[in-house]
Structures are given as structure tokens and as C-alpha cells.
Amino acid sequence: MKALLCTRLGGPEDLSIEELPDSVPGPGEALVRITIAALNFADTLIIAGRYQVKPELPFSPGGEASGIIEALGEGAEGFSVGDRVIVHATHGTCRERVAVATRRLTRVPDGLADETAAGLTITYGTTLHALRDRARIQPGETLVVLGASGGVGLAAVELGKLLGARVIACASSPEKRETAREHGADELVDYAADNIREALRRLTGDRGVDVIYDAVGGDQAEPALRSLGWKGRYLVIGFAAGEIPKFPLNVIMLKGVDVQGVHWGAFVEREPDAHRANQEQLLAWAAEGQLRATIHGVLPLVDYEEALGILKRREARGKVLLRISAV
Secondary structure (H helix, E strand, O other): OEEEEEOOOOOHHHOEEEEOOOOOOOOOEEEEEEEEEEEOHHHHHHOOOOOOOOOOOOEOOOOEEEEEEEEEOOOOOOOOOOOEEEEEOOOOOOEOEEEEEHHHEEEOOOOOOHHHHHOOOHHHHHHHHHHHHHOOOOOOOEEEEEOOOOHHHHHHHHHHHHOOOEEEEEEOOHHHHHHHHHOOOOEEEEOOOOOHHHHHHHHOOOOOEEEEEEOOOHHHHHHHHHOEEEEEEEEEOOOOOOOOOOOOHHHHHHHOOEEEEOOHHHHHHHOHHHHHHHHHHHHHHHHOOOOOOOEEEEEEHHHHHHHHHHHHOOOOOOEEEEEOOOO
16 A cells, blocks of 8 residues: 655655555454545644654654545444544554554544545544533634634634634734635734734723634734633644743733643543544534535645645645545
């Protein structure tokens, strides 16, 4: 089988496509033929050795995919050969076949395209866990999304609206803000031109924000924190800007706010039943047409360098997908 491999840490140009023996499912595993692998910004960090997950070399990038079960290992239950599934893993899906524990699979509803299903796991899974499980966002509350045009940002805009929130999208260019508006954002804030704290104060009539979704970090984090209202919640998703902010504890104390860490990977391992329920909900919403799950592009496997480059340069407007094999 063909596999995209990281044999040495570096950039997309350091990867290569290699021929490997087909995987064999072990006990409790399924062999899945991958049709579409979805890439994320985290993949650019994993191959560089700059992510919290550090697989042993060589490994395939890609933490989510869609495919078809071709074989089942001993004791594998809940699935059948021929089932269409999504795969959720930390890495390893950018290959023609992968053996994976069945607990990392969710069945795809009839009528939902592989291209749509493939990219629902990580960005949408992280976001649903953040908004519903952690922040417990309520209809009518105000949600601010920092970096609203990226993969997780657009997921937050979409899911925030689906859960009944008023969504304020923050982004750095007119094109990015328009993308957020197209996905349902009610209000837009320009990072470059606006003082984010003052802009959010105006938009909430001095009441303050209920929930902030931050996958960016950097120098906008503290002003955003200060815009929270009484008992607001600040969701720490990630640090795409590269800088991990340090928050003033007095602001957190005086406003009674919660700073909530969102470690989706740990949630998946520690609360598998809750994770499975979230995955099934996302797939159902997508099948019903309630999630757009915008696709930036579907590229052939041989164009992996271009695909990862789109993410590395932060040019993606939706999911970047690699077509691994035909259906």
C-alpha cells in the first residue's frame, strides 16, 4: 500500500510517499481502506516535532479520515465489513489502509459524502466538546470566536449558531471576516483596526461577553479576557499564534470568570462514551444539512506538499483534504 511518511522531522517538503506492506487488524481492530484523509494545522506541527503528540519515526500524518472497513480482527464488535466509517486518531490516516481500534471509528450515515464526513472529527469534535461540554453555552448567550476563519474557528461559528448563541467573529482581513459571516456570524471584529476589548464592549452594550473561544493565543488573548462579563468562560483551545499568553489572575478573580482548558485528545481517551455521542451528533447534523463543513479543497495524495502548505501559511478556508483511494 502507498503511505505518506514522515521519516525525519521538518516541513512538508521532507515527507515522502512510500510503498509499505498492508496493515493487518489485531484484536479489537478494524482494517479500514482510507478514501479521504483530512489535514489540520496540527499536522504541520507534528511533522516538525513541535506538537504535544510526538510519534516515533517513521509515521503518517493525518488524524481523521473517512473510509470503508475491509476486515475485522479477533473480538472486534459493533461494525461489519463494508461499513462506511470515520476514523479519529492522533496520526496515521494518510495511507491507503490503516488498522485501528474500533473505539476510534464512527459509522457514517447513508447519504453523507466521504468528503464531508472526513473532516468532522477533530475541528468539529473539539468545538462541540468545548462549547457544549465545557462552557455549557446557552441559547441567547454571546460567543466570541478568535481566529474565526480557520478550521476550528469556522466550526465554532457554525456550532455556536446551531446551539443558539449570538456569534461575534474576530479575524484579520476582510476576506476572512466575510468567510465567517457566510458561516453565520452575527457581528464581525477587525483585529487589525479595532481595539478588541473596546469593540466587544460596544457590541455587548457594556454587559460583557459570555464565552470566548480562543485557538490563537498571542497578544489578543488578554484584551479578549478583559471583555468577559460576570461569570464568563474563556475556552483555551490552542496557540496558533505561537505565543502562550499569561493571564492576570486579578481579572479572573474580580469578574468571577472561568478559564477552561479544552484538551480534546484527553477527552477522547478519558470519556469515550461522551466522545462517541458527540461524533454521532455531528454526523447526524451534517447528514441533515445543519452543518456546512466547508471544504477548502480536495487534492490527490501526490499533492501533499501543497495541501500542508495551505495550512502552514494559514490560507485554508475550511477543510483541506487528501484523496487517498477511490470509493
